[in-house]
Amino acid sequence: VRIEPDDIRWPYEQLAAILRERITDGTYPPGSRIPPIQALEAESGLSNMTVRRAVRLLVDEGLVITRPSRGTFVARKR
């Protein structure tokens, strides 16, 4: 996960775009768990809240589902 400072988009939008792509290209298949927030923080260098905001976008889009204390999973049905 690489966040570009020169990118016009906000960091949370950049991260969301990266994750969105990994879901659509099959890197994260339906039903699979995406990396935990902590891992995404480390990977991206972004903070807890910023990573969470990116994930929240995907949740709102119906791409992923978060299960507290379990993880965030790629949605199965479309």
Add this chain to the structure above:
Amino acid sequence: VRIEPDDIRWPYEQLAAILRERITDGTYPPGSRIPPIQALEAESGLSNMTVRRAVRLLVDEGLVITRPSRGTFVARKR
């Protein structure tokens, strides 16, 4: 929480007045936690910094005490 654009007072002063009243009228009893900053943002439509500024007024007045990562509580002693 309703912020009136026509009010002569600044938004942060309006919000502080509302919270102050809720404390004095017992809506927020001594020792209780007032709504988190985020909730006040949503309720009032004001920004993070503006809500924070209103709360800071109450802190300065000794009406409330903020405990980082815990919440803001109505002061017990007078």
Add this chain to the structure above:
DNA sequence: CACCATTTGTTCGTATGTATG
């Protein structure tokens, strides 16, 4: 049952950049 690691969620404090009057 107690204990612990993992993971999502909450909350305050602070900082930066931008816009408006």
Add this chain to the structure above:
DNA sequence: GCATACATACGAACAAATGGT
């Protein structure tokens, strides 16, 4: 220039839930 206000972001501490040992 200054005060006010908004949007975004980071850091840190803490809470709660789950599942394993």
